[in-house]
Amino acid sequence: xxxxxxxxxxxxxxxxxxxxxxxxxxxxxxxxxxxxxxxxxxxxxxxxxxxxxxxxxxxxxxxxxxxxxxxxxxxxxxxxxxxxxxxxxxxxxxxxxxxxxxxxxxxxxxxxxxxxxxxxxxxxxxxxxxxxxxxxxxxxxxxxxxxxxxxxxxxxxxxxxxxxxxxxxxxxxxxxxxxxxxxxxxxxxxxxxxxxxxxxxxxxxxxxxxxxxxxxxxxxxxxxxxxxx
Numbered sequence: 001x002x003x004x005x006x007x008x009x010x011x012x013x014x015x016x017x018x019x020x021x022x023x024x025x026x027x028x029x030x031x032x033x034x035x036x037x038x039x040x041x042x043x044x045x046x047x048x049x050x051x052x053x054x055x056x057x058x059x060x061x062x063x064x065x066x067x068x069x070x071x072x073x074x075x076x077x078x079x080x081x082x083x084x085x086x087x088x089x090x091x092x093x094x095x096x097x098x099x100x101x102x103x104x105x106x107x108x109x110x111x112x113x114x115x116x117x118x119x120x121x122x123x124x125x126x127x128x129x130x131x132x133x134x135x136x137x138x139x140x141x142x143x144x145x146x147x148x149x150x151x152x153x154x155x156x157x158x159x160x161x162x163x164x165x166x167x168x169x170x171x172x173x174x175x176x177x178x179x180x181x182x183x184x185x186x187x188x189x190x191x192x193x194x195x196x197x198x199x200x201x202x203x204x205x206x207x208x209x210x211x212x213x214x215x216x217x218x219x220x221x222x223x224x225x226x227x228x229x
Contacts, residue, residue: 005180007123009153013038013171015122016064017157019115020169027107028079030162034169039156044170045142046135049073049095052108054132055147056116059125062173063147066108070095072165077103079162101134108132123178151175 017034024032044063046053049070055063068076073095080103081091092099109132116127135143154172161167 007178007180009173009175010038010155012060012119012123012173013155013157015118016111016115016171017169019111019118020066020159023111023114024076024107024159027083027110028076029083030079032076032162033160035158035160041154041156041170043144044154044172045144047142047168048137048140050101050104051135051137051143052104052132053145054108054112054129055145056112056127056129058127059120059123060127060174060176061147061149062171063145063149064108064112065145065170066104066167067170068095068104068167069165071163072161072167073100073104075161075163075165076107076167080107096136096138101136105132105134125178147172149174 021032021034044065045067046065047067050068050073051065052068053063053065055061077095077100078088078091082088094100112129112132116129120126149172151174152172153175154170157169157171159167159169
């Protein structure tokens with residue numbers, strides 16, 4: 001017998017929160033955590049200083065908004081760029097810089113990509129997203145985004161950077177339930193780096209010479225076979 005496991009809207013929100021924490025923690029090499037409590041709200045809004053939103057549809061429809069204060073935006077931006085090896089002297093100094101908006105937009109794109117990939121496998125459904133849109137303002141301004149939801153549920157979750165700067169995720173989606181009727185297995189994500197380590201493949205090194213008359217063993221064939229290439 002299969003237990004009828006039910007996934008509700010707030011369960012999907014929790015998976016989104018985990019995606020935000022995972023991607024931002026990984027890309028900034030710092031600790032990004034979400035609150036254990038969520039807030040029920042009547043509508044979602046883009047707010048200062050930087051707001052970013054994306055609409056998704058398919059198996060279910062919804063709207064994701066992230067509102068960053070200038071301090072939170074610059075904290076995430078700086079940590080991300082430094083983790084990428086960019087010198088501190090080359091970083092933007094204002095949250096209104098296009099570079100800051102571009103980085104936050106790219107990070108949101110990564111977050112939603114990770115979330116959609118996970119949800120598509122676990123809920124056996126298909127979802128697509130719109131390109132994240134950014135709005136940078138330096139004064140109090142709230143904008144509502146209409147996602148054309150039939151029975152919307154809206155939530156707000158607060159996040160905290162390692163430097164204790166707060167930013168918010170606002171999430172709205174149609175009230176829905178996913179009910180498991182049968183057992184199924186979904187493909188686990190694999191880490192290419194771990195496969196390379198398992199097969200013992202060394203990356204090319206500069207000035208590394210190959211002894212003459214010694215046969216070269218191409219150990220990458222097994223790896224390519226495992227990757228289906």
